[in-house]
Structure formats: C-alpha cells, structure tokens
Amino acid sequence: MSRERLSDTGRQLLHDFPALAKLRKLDRSNIDNVIALVDNCAAFNREHAEPVALELDERIGRDTDYFDWDLAREAGYHRLFSLVIPEVVGGLAGKYMLTAGYLAFEELCSCCAGIGNMIAATALGISPMITPGGLAYWDTILREIMEGEKTGKPVLMAYAITEPSAGTDVEEPDFLARARINMEAKKVKGGYLLNGRKVFISGGREAKYLTVCAATERDRPLDTWSLFMVEREREGVSVPRVERKMGQRACHAAELLFEDVFIPDANLLGQEGDGMATGILSIMSASRGAVGGVGSGIARGAFRHFLAWAREAKNGRKPIGEQRIQMALADMQSAVQQSRGLCLSHGLAGDEVFGALMINPLVKGLFSLPRAVRLSRPYRSFLHSSAGRVFTGQMLRVLVDEDELTHILSLASLAKFSATDKAVWVASRALELMGTDDSVHRRWVEKNFRDAKLTQIYEGTNQLNRLTHYLIELAGTLKVELPRPLERVGRD
Numbered sequence: 001m002s003r004e005r006l007s008d009t010g011r012q013l014l015h016d017f018p019a020l021a022k023l024r025k026l027d028r029s030n031i032d033n034v035i036a037l038v039d040n041c042a043a044f045n046r047e048h049a050e051p052v053a054l055e056l057d058e059r060i061g062r063d064t065d066y067f068d069w070d071l072a073r074e075a076g077y078h079r080l081f082s083l084v085i086p087e088v089v090g091g092l093a094g095k096y097m098l099t100a101g102y103l104a105f106e107e108l109c110s111c112c113a114g115i116g117n118m119i120a121a122t123a124l125g126i127s128p129m130i131t132p133g134g135l136a137y138w139d140t141i142l143r144e145i146m147e148g149e150k151t152g153k154p155v156l157m158a159y160a161i162t163e164p165s166a167g168t169d170v171e172e173p174d175f176l177a178r179a180r181i182n183m184e185a186k187k188v189k190g191g192y193l194l195n196g197r198k199v200f201i202s203g204g205r206e207a208k209y210l211t212v213c214a215a216t217e218r219d220r221p222l223d224t225w226s227l228f229m230v231e232r233e234r235e236g237v238s239v240p241r242v243e244r245k246m247g248q249r250a251c252h253a254a255e256l257l258f259e260d261v262f263i264p265d266a267n268l269l270g271q272e273g274d275g276m277a278t279g280i281l282s283i284m285s286a287s288r289g290a291v292g293g294v295g296s297g298i299a300r301g302a303f304r305h306f307l308a309w310a311r312e313a314k315n316g317r318k319p320i321g322e323q324r325i326q327m328a329l330a331d332m333q334s335a336v337q338q339s340r341g342l343c344l345s346h347g348l349a350g351d352e353v354f355g356a357l358m359i360n361p362l363v364k365g366l367f368s369l370p371r372a373v374r375l376s377r378p379y380r381s382f383l384h385s386s387a388g389r390v391f392t393g394q395m396l397r398v399l400v401d402e403d404e405l406t407h408i409l410s411l412a413s414l415a416k417f418s419a420t421d422k423a424v425w426v427a428s429r430a431l432e433l434m435g436t437d438d439s440v441h442r443r444w445v446e447k448n449f450r451d452a453k454l455t456q457i458y459e460g461t462n463q464l465n466r467l468t469h470y471l472i473e474l475a476g477t478l479k480v481e482l483p484r485p486l487e488r489v490g491r492d
C-alpha cells in the first residue's frame with residue numbers, strides 16, 4: 001500500500017503518529033497490517049457500533065439483563081476476538097501485537113467504550129492463555145474462539161481476579177501478601193475445588209471460559225496465587241447478579257459464585273504460585289496500555305463531538321467563532337495527543353517483549369509440528385505435566401528479560417492513569433462548555449463522560465497505577481520476577 005492508496009483512517013494514523021510513519025519506512029508490510037487492523041475497527045464502528053451505541057446504552061440502563069449478541073456476532077465477523085490470538089495459530093497478534101492492540105482499542109472506543117470493553121473482556125480473558133503456561137490451549141480454546149467468529153457463534157471469555165474484599169489488593173505483591181482473600185482453590189485428588197466469589201467481572205455472564213486467579217491457601221495468598229481455566233458452565237459456577245453500571249453498559253460486569261467447583265489439574269495454567277508474576281504483573285504490563293487506549297479513544301470521541309457541536313450554529317452564531325472555545329479545543333487536542341503519545345510509546349516498547357514472543361523461532365517451531373501431533377495425547381499430557389510446566393516456565397524466563405518487563409509495566413501504568421484521567425477531563429470540559437444544549441453531540445459526550453469514569457477504576461485504579469509507576473521508576477523497589485520453575489516441585 002503506498003501512502004496515497006491508504007484509507008482515510010490509515011492516512012490520519014500516519015499523520016497523527018509520525019513515529020509510526022517513520023517505522024513504516026523500515027517495516028512496511030508489518031505496519032500496513034497494523035493499519036489494516038485499525039481500518040477494520042473503523043469499519044466495524046461505522047457499520048455496526050455507531051448506529052446502535054446510544055440506544056444500546058439507554059436500553060441497558062433500563063434493562064440491565066440485556067446483552068446484544070448481534071453486535072458480538074458482527075464483532076466476530078470482523079475478527080475482533082482474535083486481536084490477541086497469536087498469528088502462529090491463525091490469530092492477528094504478531095510482531096506489533098501491543099501497538100496494534102492499543103490502536104485497535106482506541107479506534108473502537110472512540111465510538112463506544114462499552115462495545116469496546118465487550119471485545120476487550122475476551123482479549124483479557126485470553127491473555128493468561130498466551131503465556132507459555134497456556135500453550136496447551138492454543139490449539140483448543142483459541143481455535144474454538146476463531147471458529148466461533150467465522151460461524152457467527154461468538155465464544156467469549158472473561159478474566160476474574162477481583163474479590164469482594166480485595167480489588168486493589170490483588171494487583172500489587174505487597175498488598176496481596178496482606179490481603180483478605182475470599183476465594184480458595186483447594187488442592188484435592190486429581191484437581192482443585194474452587195469456593196468463593198469474584199465481583200465486577202466484565203463479560204463474566206456471557207463468557208464460555210473464565211480465567212480465574214485464586215489462592216490455593218487463603219492465608220498465604222501471595223505465595224499461592226495461581227491461574228486456572230474454568231468453564232462457565234461447569235457445575236457449581238453461577239452468576240448471582242450483574243451490576244447496574246453508570247457507563248460502558250454494553251459490557252456487563254458480573255458477580256460470579258463458585259461453590260465446590262471441581263477442576264482437573266490440567267486446568268492449572270503454569271505452576272501453582274505463578275499468579276502474581278504471570279497472571280497479574282506480566283498481563284497488566286500489556287493490558288494497562290490497551291486500557292490507556294480505551295481512555296485516549298474516549299477522549300478522541302468527546303473531542304470529535306465537541307468540535308462538531310462547536311461548528312454548528314446556535315441562535316445564528318457558531319461557538320467555534322469564540323476564542324474561549326478555540327482555546328478549549330486546543331487544550332483538548334493537547335490532552336488527546338499526550339495520551340496517544342504515551343500509549344504508543346508503551347506499545348512499541350512492549351512489542352520488544354510481547355510482539356517478539358509472538359514471532360519467536362522457538363514458539364514458531366513448536367507450532368510447526370503437525371497439528372495431529374500437537375493434539376495427540378502424549379504431547380498434551382506433557383504440556384499439562386509438571387515437567388511440561390517446568391519446560392514452559394523456563395521458556396518464559398529464557399525469552400523474557402525481567403528488567404525490560406518491569407520497565408514496560410511502569411510505562412503501561414503511566415499510559416493507563418494519564419490517558420484515562422485525561423479522558424475524564426476532556427469529556428467533562430466539553431460537557432461544561434456545551435451547557436444544557438440538547439444536540440445529539442451532547443448526548444454522545446455525556447456518554448463519553450460516564451464511560452471514561454470507569455476507566456479510572458479497572459486494570460488497577462489510577463491511584464494504584466501511580467504507585468506502581470512510582471515504585472518502579474522512582475523508588476526502584478518493585479520488580480517483576482518471573483516464576484523460577486526449577487526451584488519448585490510441581491504436583492501431578
């Protein structure tokens with residue numbers, strides 16, 4: 001694609017991000033793939049999200065139970081549930097996985113952050129599976145998700161970490177060590193018995209599969225925090241309620257109850273006790289940048305609607321003719337571009353680790369084995385065995401540099417709290433200036449404001465993200481330490 005033949009979205013991207021334009025000169029086909037992906041999100045917005053977003057938000061405000069499966073189906077046809085599925089198994093995540101993910105979520109959320117979050121919830125649920133501990137699921141669940149996209153039967157996922165008495169506390173090692181944990185995954189013969197509650201789980205009711213973090217010993221949460229794959233339909237899993245949300249309503253937040261839920265050993269992702277390192281810190285070092293993108297997308301949306309409003313005549317005069325409006329527009333654009341710069345920096349830095357993993361020869365080598373071999377009983381038994389868990393854990397330690405990952409986590413936290421705070425600021429500034437006007441643009445900005453507020457809470461509250469950034473960059477006391485599988489003996 002020459003620059004001239006790019007779509008409007010592509011040209012705008014290269015205009016807004018000179019660094020991306022420069023990178024395209026060096027790595028044309030990969031960057032064109034990123035642009036094509038964002039184009040696809042823009043097409044989804046135009047054709048499916050924009051026409052329904054305002055009504056959907058109002059409808060779910062009245063009827064919290066409603067979920068728009070048609071929209072999920074259309075998202076599937078656009079392959080939006082494959083954004084973080086590795087290319088080696090047929091997904092869209094390649095060399096620029098984080099950059100593309102950030103730009104995709106920004107584009108989606110520039111229209112509707114509720115619909116964007118419905119898609120992001122599945123991406124987050126998938127994330128623990130794309131760590132080497134989840135290799136066994138690449139040929140099964142990840143393929144099922146892609147098959148569901150094609151056939152119009154969306155297979156959704158969710159990621160459950162928050163508990164009624166521990167939200168912030170489960171996202172930082174020192175806090176988790178002292179947290180009051182409600183849920184336990186008790187070791188029993190052949191597997192684990194799950195008991196307890198998870199709350200505010202995005203997409204938790206609609207998900208077919210859940211990735212769940214739980215302690216195997218409640219009084220030693222940090223040392224025993226572990227990751228599990230749980231089928232939503234498994235006996236003992238129920239959804240007592242979904243929340244009445246102020247924003248992002250197209251994606252439900254559900255409470256999940258686990259009552260004597262038996263899961264086999266094979267459903268443990270990685271090794272027992274890996275949860276904080278691989279389940280929280282590694283995943284958040286990727287996903288917080290994407291949530292920054294949710295924020296910059298909402299800010300872009302609010303800015304766009306405010307600009308359109310300012311250009312319309314009110315009582316014979318256009319607000320854009322006034323200097324106070326012109327200055328406000330400049331301030332808003334400055335906020336949007338600052339957010340985007342931080343998110344892009346995180347994406348590009350993060351791709352040195354995450355994107356590199358997607359195209360690593362070792363990973364590619366494993367998936368060049370014939371599929372029949374990868375699905376064979378001995379191969380799968382090996383991946384689920386304690387030797388297999390040690391092998392994949394070691395693989396992670398060989399492929400990922402802890403210092404680099406720690407730096408990426410601090411960039412992710414910075415991008416997340418900055419972009420989401422700015423989203424709230426841009427939407428609220430626009431609302432103040434629009435006053436009581438009843439134009440459709442004001443309705444969008446009012447929704448942007450409600451949607452933005454929630455981004456300050458999830459993926460670690462902005463207070464926690466400030467602390468994480470401080471502890472890494474300024475105090476130097478927080479470091480991501482990957483599991484050391486050889487030091488531990490697994491249980492088979």
Ligand SMILES: Cc1cc2nc3c(=O)[nH]c(=O)nc-3n(C[C@H](O)[C@H](O)[C@H](O)COP(=O)(O)OP(=O)(O)OC[C@H]3O[C@@H](n4cnc5c(N)ncnc54)[C@H](O)[C@@H]3O)c2cc1C
Pocket residue numbers: 121158159160161162164165166167168169171175199200201202203248253454457458459460461462463464
């Ligand atoms: C829309 C939405 C979607 C969500 N989706 C998911 C999901 O998919 N999966 C999931 O597992 N969870 C999800 N969550 C939960 C979210 O991650 C938690 O709400 C968040 O971590 C905060 O936890 P909490 O609500 O228990 O608040 P608390 O941890 O009780 O915090 C309350 C306030 O105290 C502050 N605070 C707490 N401890 C400290 C401290 N030590 N120092 C400084 N300040 C502190 C917090 O920053 C916050 O302002 C979602 C939440 C929302 C709102």
